Amino acid sequence: MRLGRRGGRQASVTAVHNPGARRQLEEALVRALIFPQPQNVQWLSEELVLAESGQALCRIVLAENAEPLERLAAAVVADAIAKLGEARPEMGTDAGGGVSIYVGGCARQREGAECALRDAGQHPEAYGLLAQGDSIALLGNTPAGTFYAAQTLRQMLYKEGDSVRVDGAVISDWPDFRYRGLYIESKWGPDLMSLQDWKDCIDYMAALKFNSLGIGVYACWCVQYEGKRTEFSMLPYPEHPELQTPKTIKYYSAKQQQWQSLTYLPRMFEEDFFGEVVAYAKSRNVIVRPQFNGPGHTTLIPHTHPEVAAKDEAGRPQVYGYCLSNPKTYELIFELWDSIIDRYLAPNGIDWFHMGLDEIYNITGADEENPERVVDPWCKCPACREKSRNELLQDYVIRATQHLVGKGINNITIWNDHLASVGMLTPEFVASLEQAGVRDKVVLQWWRYDEPALEIPQDLGLRAWTTPMPGYWFWLFYEDLTSNIYPHLALAHRAGAEGADAYATFDPAFDRNYYCLAEYSWNQATVEDIYEFKSKYARKLTGASGFEAVEAFEKFDQAYGSVPWVRGALDMLLFYWHSYSRARSQYPGNVVKSLLHDSMRLRNTYHGMRTHLSRASHFFEACRAKAPDPGLIDQYLWECERLVAVVDTYEAILAAIRKSQEALAAAEPEARAQGLRAAAQVVSEGLSRLDAMMARAEDVKKAYLLPQILRDLSRLRGFVTELAAAVHAAADSQAAVGRLEKLLADLS
Ligand SMILES: [Zn+2]
Structure with missing residues (x-):
């Protein structure tokens, strides 16, 4: 049967009433779906x-x-x-x-x-x-x-x-943007990716016609887990064995029913396979661009090389930032960069490098001895004090870019945010780059991961890329980031930007976000119609333009499409953001406490999202059998389950606390024991719910993502186990009531 021709939108499914004919037309329409959409x-x-x-x-x-x-x-x-x-x-x-x-x-x-x-x-x-x-x-x-x-x-x-x-x-x-791709940050997850995982990632990108893969190889953040700074050095330097970043992640495996402790170095470091990643990517038309960050996001080098560290007024080396007046700083940084270029880039004919430069400001958490201390990355030595910060930074940018160009690097990407925020992106700055012979080699990467979308100035005279986010915090709740991606690409295209690559980690669950990036970085023709994209994606994913596919994502988006707006309130339920603060040791008791009072009526929001995601699960289940890739549907199903299970767990905690309090107030010993047994039942059910979701993660999520995902969920689980033990014990023995009373008192 030939129904119209496959003009995609020319034929209308709803106008066909014969079920058999309609089915054939639906199949024909799905066949015509190509990502990214060809121009003609x-x-x-x-x-x-x-x-x-x-x-x-x-x-x-x-x-x-x-x-x-x-x-x-x-x-x-x-x-x-x-x-x-x-x-x-x-x-x-x-x-x-x-x-x-x-x-x-x-x-x-x-x-x-x-x-x-x-x-x-x-x-x-x-x-x-x-x-x-x-x-x-x-x-x-x-x-x-x-x-x-x-x-x-x-x-x-x-x-x-x-x-x-x-x-x-x-x-x-043909593509609308010359460069399209992902920037994958040095982070938990990417640091556990094997060579095969990187190859799979590159094949996935090449299939979407991405041609650029940034890889974070050096960057540092403040103290979060285990009282340690969060530092990543993804590459080994034979001359500098001190530059390594071992980590230990402890998490509970619900499948093994026991705690796990993983101590490791980044696999890329340990197996030294970065060169193979660069070569493999190149064979698939993907340029790999390493990012070596600084002079913000650097604590490992200042810590291990105090001579190059920023100094305080008394001349004491800090553990964050560099002395930009000290020739030794340049010697060391250039030595490390040259080592990367000589060993991994030059042999593969790659002339791209990312020198970071974002977020050069005061932070807490740089000092492990005193995490609350505010540390300034700007050096206060006499030589540095002679110049303004902007002068120091301009010298740094020019010396660094000239050095890279001297090493054969013709494309140097730099984050825009710091230079823009201190007013350095002026015609004078651009003229100084011109004079240094590097202006046409420098590419500013304009990034913003929330709204409103960032506009790139058109008259600056520097090459520009736009950098939205397609998914990064895989250990937090899911986020539909299409609303961050498409406006950034539309604005950047209008401003004449040459590149669109997004700040990411690599999690197959972010598939739709990556597809959105691929679609619009290749073809801007339909960028105004994000709903058309979502519909196209749903049909491709589920293999039919059926009712279930559309409903599944509609419900999914009713919950996760709103995450950019309610991220703070939602992610409060998980450990990650608590890990930054002094209160990290109180999680999740601090969350339970605020939910017991719930002055913001957040529980209604959580319930609403839970309802939408339960419905989404139902429809995803209905699509799964007919989907071309059921494993991908499982990713979305687990993302539904993560939130549903966490909300249910908190509900169980709150119900158990209320029931325990009521039981303890009972005068009759028998009524008290009965009430406590009911409370124990509720909290045990909550624990089973959480365990089921965590066990399912081990079946669904990539192995390299699991330790970080499960570490945070394990914090919540630890609390539930403790509460369950206390309630059970109090139900069984009067002698244990005191412990439960103390626990409840701490929460009120
Ligand atoms: Zn200095």
């Missing part, structure tokens, strides 16, 4: 059969001297056909019987391919794709374009009966 697609009234009954009916044609990316493009197509059709097409330099799929330079011999490519313009990643008659042509301006043509064709394949097919089409496509 013309569907033709024909379909090409590529495999049937386990037999390949096509052949991939590749020139003998084909480039590696063209060979990879051919492999992408062959793998996709093999997966659907259980038959792998042959590859050769000549056309054969059946459909010929020309990949790369040899596609020029296919009439019409050059025409499609010409319409795509001069962009190095532009491509033409022609599927018509007995051939398919995938032709890019460069091998990268051909690779992207293959990623498009891969998504166009579909199964009908026991055949693999593709609809006839002419596609001319």
Whole structure:
């Protein structure tokens, strides 16, 4: 049946009343979904059969001297056909019987391919794709374009009966942003990623036509867990064994039913595989750009090298910031940067580097001896005091960028926030970069993770990238960040920004946010219509444009779409933000206390979200069996369960406290014991609920994310266990009542 053609939005599902016809149209519409949306697609009234009954009916044609990316493009197509059709097409330099799929330079011999490519313009990643008659042509301006043509064709394949097919089409496509991708921060999670995890991440990115991967290799934050500063050095320096950041994470495993203690160094450090990550990414048209942060976000180097640390008025070295007047500071930093460039970047022909520069301000928590002490990253030595901070920083930026350029680095990214906040982004500053010969090498990364979206000035004369957030705090409640991503990209595109890469950790649960970034960094045409994107994503994810898919995400968004606005109130339930403050040892008692009073009526908000997410779970469950990737649905299901279980756990705690108080007030010993047994029952149920969710995490979440996710949940669990033990004991024995009374008194 040929219903309209696959014009996507031209055909209307709701206008078709015959259920069978409607089903076919729905399937056709889902087939036409391509991420990111190509710029020009013309569907033709024909379909090409590529495999049937386990037999390949096509052949991939590749020139003998084909480039590696063209060979990879051919492999992408062959793998996709093999997966659907259980038959792998042959590859050769000549056309054969059946459909010929020309990949790369040899596609020029296919009439019409050059025409499609010409319409795509001069962009190095532009491509033409022609599927018509007995051939398919995938032709890019460069091998990268051909690779992207293959990623498009891969998504166009579909199964009908026991055949693999593709609809006839002419596609001319190119990206709106030159650079697109993710910046993955040095953090718990990324520090446990294996080489294979990084390769999987890169394959995922390449399939979305991302071409840029920033990786944090050095950055530090204040004291949070275990009274230790949060420092990450992801790369080993043979000359500097002191620059290492071992960590211990203790968490409860509900599956093992016991506490775990993981002591480790970042896997990238221990196995020294960063060079392999850079090379693997490059083979997939993804540039890896390491970020070595400073002079904010640095405590490890000042701590281990006090001679380069910022000094206080008395000349004492601080554990945060550098002395920017001391030549030794530059010697050390440049030595470390050169080591990264020489060992990992230059051998792979990479000329990109990120020198950080964000958040250079006073912080508490830099000093482990006295975490409450405010520490200033700005040096107070006589030489530093002779200059203003802005002068010191400008000298630093110029010396650092000139050094990098001298090392063959032609693209240096710098966060915008500090320079902007102290008024340094002036024509004079840009002129000084020009004079230093580095202006065209410097790229400002404009970041903001909340609203309103950040506008990039158009007349500054510096290259610009926009940096929204697609998901970072995987250990907190989920966040729909599409509303952060699309306006940033729209504004940046209008301002002429060349790049869009987002600040992230890598968690498959953030899939929709990453897709949103991919969609709009490639194609700005539909950026005003985020609901169209969400609908398209829901249909792709669940394999049908059915009622359940739309409902699932609608409920999901009713809860998690509001997180950017209520994040503080919601995340208060988890340990993370409490870890920053003096009150870290009181969690979650401090939360229980405030919920007992609940002057802000937050419990209603939590209940509302809980209700939406229970409904979302119901609909996700209904979609799961038919979804192309049920594992991805499981990610969303667990994100629903995380909040539902945490809210239920707090409710159980509050109910148990109320029941205990009532029981203890009873005059009759028997009534008291009975009341306490009821309280014990309630809190035990809460504990089981929490354990079930935590155990499920171990099935669903990536292994590298688990320790950090479970560490925070384990804090809550510890409290519930303690309360349960106290209530049970008091129910069983009068002698234990005192302990329960003390616990309750501490909470009131
Ligand atoms: Zn100094």
